[in-house]
Amino acid sequence: MSLQYIEEYRDASLARELVKKIKAVSHKKLRLMEVCGTHTMSIFRHGIRSVLPERITLLSGPGCPVCVTAQKDIDAFVALARVKNVIVTTFGDLMKVPGSGSTLALEKASGADVRMVYSISDAVAIARENKSKQVVFCAVGFETTIPTIAAGILMAIREKTDNFSIYSANKLTPPALTALMETDGVQIDGFILPGHVSVITGTHAYRDTFEKYNMPSVIAGFEPVDILNAILMLIRQNETGTPALENAYPRAVSDSGNVKAKQIMNQVFDICDASWRGIGHIPSSGMRLKKSYEKFNASIKFSMDMPEVPEPKGCACGQILMGLKTPEKCVLYKKKCTPMTPVGPCMVSSEGACAAFYRYS
Numbered sequence: 001m002s003l004q005y006i007e008e009y010r011d012a013s014l015a016r017e018l019v020k021k022i023k024a025v026s027h028k029k030l031r032l033m034e035v036c037g038t039h040t041m042s043i044f045r046h047g048i049r050s051v052l053p054e055r056i057t058l059l060s061g062p063g064c065p066v067c068v069t070a071q072k073d074i075d076a077f078v079a080l081a082r083v084k085n086v087i088v089t090t091f092g093d094l095m096k097v098p099g100s101g102s103t104l105a106l107e108k109a110s111g112a113d114v115r116m117v118y119s120i121s122d123a124v125a126i127a128r129e130n131k132s133k134q135v136v137f138c139a140v141g142f143e144t145t146i147p148t149i150a151a152g153i154l155m156a157i158r159e160k161t162d163n164f165s166i167y168s169a170n171k172l173t174p175p176a177l178t179a180l181m182e183t184d185g186v187q188i189d190g191f192i193l194p195g196h197v198s199v200i201t202g203t204h205a206y207r208d209t210f211e212k213y214n215m216p217s218v219i220a221g222f223e224p225v226d227i228l229n230a231i232l233m234l235i236r237q238n239e240t241g242t243p244a245l246e247n248a249y250p251r252a253v254s255d256s257g258n259v260k261a262k263q264i265m266n267q268v269f270d271i272c273d274a275s276w277r278g279i280g281h282i283p284s285s286g287m288r289l290k291k292s293y294e295k296f297n298a299s300i301k302f303s304m305d306m307p308e309v310p311e312p313k314g315c316a317c318g319q320i321l322m323g324l325k326t327p328e329k330c331v332l333y334k335k336k337c338t339p340m341t342p343v344g345p346c347m348v349s350s351e352g353a354c355a356a357f358y359r360y361s
């Protein structure tokens, strides 16, 4: 499908046409996972679930960076906020995510200097203007965000802003897909792959996982026509028994991705193992600062060594992020856990599956 203008990707008659095609080709019961939180929100916002045949189930995946940030990392952000003369800078979504005993929002209310920023360059600017303090940026993101964080480090070096550091809880998408495929009980018939992550990684980043598991996979944009088209492609692959790795977002995603962004990312970061909230340890799924950039590493600067902590009792975020449960199956959903009193990050984040269910279903 090749359209020229963004309005066309929101065109109701095109969307209706795709729904008709989906109904015509769909015969099998299928479980399709939208890996990315932005897809989850778009699917809910445009009512896409309600127009699909009942046999098609959409599952939310591990593609919301706030939702998969390990509780020990949230505890580290809180601990940093308690250090004298430290300013913690963060994206807004992280403010209310509960750690073991507190949140950044609560720490701010108690007098800590926690500031919301829209980009890492805002955080570097705060460091530039507050030379007598240490400024830490809570780095939580996937391939889309990591190059900008790397660029922020290079900016701090250029302008000799040495009172700046980051705590990296960055994560990579393809290893999470591999981990899902290796998890007992996970039943997925196709991946709707994230559009903006793929702009950076390119289609080829998923090739190894695809070749190993033969899982139908389609990269999708975020407009309703994009998503319906990707769903149609996944259904066709399943119905005809021809799994493929396809790119339904060619207006933004190429096979090799954004080479420059990847260069910057790999200049500053090394791949490392990482802990994913509710999912656990995933090999080679994180990014930590290279040794040569260690002076910008807040974990080292502040000797942070946070212990692993159990998830809040009853919170099913991990199972939801792996497609094993839907939010309404969590015993705390809409009872103890609401957007005003979130127990887990999936209810806090604007891209979280529980928040989307709460708001739209």
Ligand code: SF4
Residues within 6 Å of the ligand: 314, 315, 316, 317, 320, 327, 330, 331, 332, 333, 334, 337, 338, 342, 343, 344, 345, 346, 347, 348, 354
């Ligand atoms: S409803 Fe709340 S407690 Fe339950 S899984 Fe979602 S975030 Fe966790």
